Amino acid sequence: MSGFPEYLPAQRLVEQRVGDVLREVFELHGFASIQTRAVETLEMLTRKGEITKEVYVVRRIHAAAGDTDVLGLHFDLTVPFARYVLENAGHLVFPFRRYQIQPAWRGERPQEGRYREFWQADIDIVGQGELATHHDTEVVLVMLEALARLHTELGIPEVLLHVNNRKLAQGFYEGLGVADPLAVIQIVDKLDKVGPAVVGELLSAQGVPAAAVERILELAAIRSADDSFIAAVRALGVDNALLETGLQELATLLSALRARFPQQVVADLKIARGLDYYTGNVFEIDLPSHPSLGTVSAGGRYDALASDGKHTYPGVGISFGITRVLAPLLAKGVFTASRPVPSCVLVAVDSEETRSVADAVAAALRARNIPCEVSPTAAAYGKQIKVADRRGIPYVWFGGLQGSIKDIRSGAQWDADATCWFPPPADLKPTIMRG
Amino acid sequence: MSGFPEYLPAQRLVEQRVGDVLREVFELHGFASIQTRAVETLEMLTRKGEITKEVYVVRRIHAAAGDTDVLGLHFDLTVPFARYVLENAGHLVFPFRRYQIQPAWRGERPQEGRYREFWQADIDIVGQGELATHHDTEVVLVMLEALARLHTELGIPEVLLHVNNRKLAQGFYEGLGVADPLAVIQIVDKLDKVGPAVVGELLSAQGVPAAAVERILELAAIRSADDSFIAAVRALGVDNALLETGLQELATLLSALRARFPQQVVADLKIARGLDYYTGNVFEIDLPSHPSLGTVSAGGRYDALASDGKHTYPGVGISFGITRVLAPLLAKGVFTASRPVPSCVLVAVDSEETRSVADAVAAALRARNIPCEVSPTAAAYGKQIKVADRRGIPYVWFGGLQGSIKDIRSGAQWDADATCWFPPPADLKPTIMRG
Numbered sequence: 001m002s003g004f005p006e007y008l009p010a011q012r013l014v015e016q017r018v019g020d021v022l023r024e025v026f027e028l029h030g031f032a033s034i035q036t037r038a039v040e041t042l043e044m045l046t047r048k049g050e051i052t053k054e055v056y057v058v059r060r061i062h063a064a065a066g067d068t069d070v071l072g073l074h075f076d077l078t079v080p081f082a083r084y085v086l087e088n089a090g091h092l093v094f095p096f097r098r099y100q101i102q103p104a105w106r107g108e109r110p111q112e113g114r115y116r117e118f119w120q121a122d123i124d125i126v127g128q129g130e131l132a133t134h135h136d137t138e139v140v141l142v143m144l145e146a147l148a149r150l151h152t153e154l155g156i157p158e159v160l161l162h163v164n165n166r167k168l169a170q171g172f173y174e175g176l177g178v179a180d181p182l183a184v185i186q187i188v189d190k191l192d193k194v195g196p197a198v199v200g201e202l203l204s205a206q207g208v209p210a211a212a213v214e215r216i217l218e219l220a221a222i223r224s225a226d227d228s229f230i231a232a233v234r235a236l237g238v239d240n241a242l243l244e245t246g247l248q249e250l251a252t253l254l255s256a257l258r259a260r261f262p263q264q265v266v267a268d269l270k271i272a273r274g275l276d277y278y279t280g281n282v283f284e285i286d287l288p289s290h291p292s293l294g295t296v297s298a299g300g301r302y303d304a305l306a307s308d309g310k311h312t313y314p315g316v317g318i319s320f321g322i323t324r325v326l327a328p329l330l331a332k333g334v335f336t337a338s339r340p341v342p343s344c345v346l347v348a349v350d351s352e353e354t355r356s357v358a359d360a361v362a363a364a365l366r367a368r369n370i371p372c373e374v375s376p377t378a379a380a381y382g383k384q385i386k387v388a389d390r391r392g393i394p395y396v397w398f399g400g401l402q403g404s405i406k407d408i409r410s411g412a413q414w415d416a417d418a419t420c421w422f423p424p425p426a427d428l429k430p431t432i433m434r435g
Numbered sequence: 436m437s438g439f440p441e442y443l444p445a446q447r448l449v450e451q452r453v454g455d456v457l458r459e460v461f462e463l464h465g466f467a468s469i470q471t472r473a474v475e476t477l478e479m480l481t482r483k484g485e486i487t488k489e490v491y492v493v494r495r496i497h498a499a500a501g502d503t504d505v506l507g508l509h510f511d512l513t514v515p516f517a518r519y520v521l522e523n524a525g526h527l528v529f530p531f532r533r534y535q536i537q538p539a540w541r542g543e544r545p546q547e548g549r550y551r552e553f554w555q556a557d558i559d560i561v562g563q564g565e566l567a568t569h570h571d572t573e574v575v576l577v578m579l580e581a582l583a584r585l586h587t588e589l590g591i592p593e594v595l596l597h598v599n600n601r602k603l604a605q606g607f608y609e610g611l612g613v614a615d616p617l618a619v620i621q622i623v624d625k626l627d628k629v630g631p632a633v634v635g636e637l638l639s640a641q642g643v644p645a646a647a648v649e650r651i652l653e654l655a656a657i658r659s660a661d662d663s664f665i666a667a668v669r670a671l672g673v674d675n676a677l678l679e680t681g682l683q684e685l686a687t688l689l690s691a692l693r694a695r696f697p698q699q700v701v702a703d704l705k706i707a708r709g710l711d712y713y714t715g716n717v718f719e720i721d722l723p724s725h726p727s728l729g730t731v732s733a734g735g736r737y738d739a740l741a742s743d744g745k746h747t748y749p750g751v752g753i754s755f756g757i758t759r760v761l762a763p764l765l766a767k768g769v770f771t772a773s774r775p776v777p778s779c780v781l782v783a784v785d786s787e788e789t790r791s792v793a794d795a796v797a798a799a800l801r802a803r804n805i806p807c808e809v810s811p812t813a814a815a816y817g818k819q820i821k822v823a824d825r826r827g828i829p830y831v832w833f834g835g836l837q838g839s840i841k842d843i844r845s846g847a848q849w850d851a852d853a854t855c856w857f858p859p860p861a862d863l864k865p866t867i868m869r870g
Contacts, residue, residue, distance in 0.1 A: 001472070001474075001476075004472040004474065005472075006469075006470070006471055006472055006519065007469070007470070008523060008526050008527075009467035009468070009469060009527075009533070012467070012468050012469055012470060013467075013468070015470075016468055027777035027806050028777070028801045028804065028805075028806050028807075029801070029806070029807075029808060030776055030777055030778035030806060030807060030808030031777065032444035032447070032448075032775060032776050032777060033444070033447050033448070033451055034441075034442070034444060034447055035441070035442070035447060035450075036441055037436070037439040037440075037441055037552050038473065038508075038538065038540070038552060039436075039439065039552070041436075042496075046496075054495075054496075055495075055496040056493050056494065056495060056496070057493070057494055057495070057496050058491050058492070058493055058508065059491065059492055059542075060489075060490075060491060060492070060542035061477075061481075061489075061490040061491070061492050061507065061542065062542075072496065073473075073493065084441065088443060091443050092443075092444075093775075093822075093825045093826045095811050097776070097808065098444070103473065105473070107494075107495035107496065117472050117473060117474070127811075132811060132812065134787070134790060135811070138809075340467060340528075341465055341467050341532070342462035342463070342465055342466065342467060343465035352569070355569060366463045366464070369463065370463075371462050371463050371464070371465060372463075372464075372465060373464060373465030373532065374573075376530050376562075376567060376570070377567065387528075390528045391528045
């Protein structure tokens with residue numbers, strides 16, 4: 001069933017370790033875990049027109065003939081989070097910091113890098129009424145720290161972060177006299193896919209004058225690793241107060257990010273993010289060594305994601321596409337696990353009558369957190385060693401608590417006490433490595 | 436939206452810890468994690484007639500008029516697992532041991548203890564062609580060990596395991612001359628809900644003679660903590676070879692389980708499990724202190740859950756209903772977390788200009804895995820302490836790397852070095868306790 005990736009146990013180990021690292025980093029930074037239900041009302045899901053076509057509708061198989069469809073699977077973790085904040089605002093302390101690692105679903109036509117079911121890891125910080133801009137820097141640094149650990153610990157490719165600012169773009173377009181800046185942002189968002197010529201045609205078709213189209217494309221071409229983007233924008237001769245605010249916000253963000261990750265951050269003024277709720281800094285992350293994977297993480301600042309009668313809830317967040325990165329890399333065999341099973345030891349069985357001896361050895365090993373399993377059969381030792389070999393288990397235990405252990409990779413065997421033997425740390429659990 | 440429980444962060448911490456304990460125990464016993472997609476083909480999901488009415492159908496919102504519905508959300512983790520085994524048999528080593536912790540969905544009318552979205556934790560061991568019966572004992576012991584740890588470490592109520600055997604029941608009914616033993620099993624399965632009088636009527640309506648109905652109800656009333664159930668069954672005077680096999684299998688299972696959990700296992704001959712794929716030992720677990728929660732875990736032996744042209748795949752498994760246990764207990768406030776956030780320390784900020792000093796302190800703490808966050812504002816210290824208090828964070832750090840730390844519960848404050856200070860272990864992470 002295409003678009004719904006499933007993994008073999010050794011691949012799943014990689015996914016599990018990715019989730020563990022993300023969770024650990026997010027919690028070290030004080031983000032609380034939440035989970036939201038898989039379904040939302042269709043009304044909630046279809047509020048943003050553009051995405052409507054991709055929603056999966058959910059209904060009971062025996063729904064009555066007159067029943068109207070009211071539920072759909074969430075297509076991201078932002079819409080459910082906004083609803084969760086509104087429903088639980090009275091029980092949360094703001095700024096509220098949460099992470100959420102869950103699947104989302106889109107009923108789109110499968111293609112390279114697009115999935116119908118995909119796991120995401122989102123972090124957001126949301127204020128009640130107000131939220132300081134230093135949180136923009138914070139969420140990006142937390143995600144970059146997590147991705148850096150995925151790189152050093154698991155070998156996930158290195159990332160490059162592109163930052164831009166909605167006020168900068170909107171102020172620039174307004175300064176040019178453009179009537180509908182949001183429409184321009186959504187057209188510029190297609191730049192990487194269709195190229196500047198087509199974007200220019202689309203802008204002209206919107207009634208944007210030729211001179212303004214030229215400036216818009218010049219702005220989108222600006223990219224710098226330091227704050228020289230400011231001079232490059234000013235050289236385009238557009239004067240607008242919102243543009244100035246955007247330039248300052250972006251310069252502040254860029255400088256703080258470069259202090260920690262000097263090689264991995266660029267101001268890139270073509271970054272637009274199609275979604276209309278962003279209002280300030282916006283972020284996109286790709287893998288320079290794997291351009292075909294496209295944007296693997298993205299986010300930005302929103303001044304009013306959610307709002308009830310009394311408060312608005314401004315926030316800033318960033319989302320990492322776990323499936324978008326892992327599914328293609330796992331399919332290509334870029335990663336392997338040192339073994340596909342948790343077990344470090346297979347405890348051999350002499351006969352079905354003495355299986356309880358092997359059970360006691362296994363219990364003694366597990367008491368010190370050594371994953372193990374007891375041989376399924378009391379076959380000849382050679383056959384039991386073959387079982388361990390086929391399952392990728394590195395050690396076989398023979399005899400009782402005072403027994404002997406064989407490293408089946410080297411063939412070495414020595415006497416050991418199950419109540420105190422411990423494997424080399426690298427053998428205790430499966431490890432992940434580049435294939 | 437009823438039937439779709441969602442948790443506040445402090446409640447989610449309980450759920451997360453339950454998942455961690457289950458994962459740890461399952462992996463210690465050599466079970467590999469897998470995850471299957473949320474959807475299956477409707478054909479796969481509706482193979483067993485009885486469950487059909489509860490399936491949630493999934494279709495694209497803009498599906499063409501002539502499209503027929505082909506996908507549904509899985510209603511358990513067994514059907515997807517059977518499909519996964521068939522699809523991946525060539526890449527798996529048998530006996531294959533897997534665990535799976537995922538949500539499932541049923542479009543039923545919500546009621547006490549029933550959910551439309553619910554998390555389950557399943558373990559199964561599946562063989563290719565054959566599977567030894569000692570694995571029946573094994574999966575039950577692994578689940579009982581996990582539930583015992585949930586009891587001692589998190590305070591989840593103590594469990595009682597009820598065991599029975601399909602061969603015993605089927606052989607007994609065949610020995611009585613019953614034409615359709617499976618129909619009888621499915622009627623007896625309703626005993627707890629409707630009582631013996633109604634079950635007797637239902638059996639009579641199926642054409643079962645009055646004398647046989649009486650024996651069937653007598654069999655279902657047998658319950659023993661030791662193997663005295665054997666004599667009680669023999670006293671009913673039914674002679675059948677399959678019955679004898681079932682008695683032996685159940686006695687072997689019971690004796691092995693009682694050796695490890697003497698107080699928590701009973702043979703209970705009314706346990707039937709409605710599902711028609713069970714063929715041997717069957718298991719049900721409830722919480723004697725919370726009878727209203729009903730069966731919280733169940734499973735059994737199946738001789739042919741899946742089958743391709745070449746092989747059948749016999750297996751044995753048991754499933755634990757995480758939501759079924761947690762949702763009502765969390766709603767009643769039976770559990771609390773010591774705090775709703777991961778953060779152990781709030782690092783105070785003197786002024787926005789010196790926020791980077793606080794960031795450096797936080798980085799030093801995180802380098803030793805101490806979860807912390809930096810104060811959102813540079814307000815007066817008293818206000819920053821209030822922020823920590825409202826978020827449940829026990830410590831506030833003042834000053835730079837050589838600073839001071841305040842335990843806001845006791846009010847005590849002392850000088851500390853952020854590169855080597857460590858909290859008491861009980862304060863490092865949120866802990867779970869009975870409310």
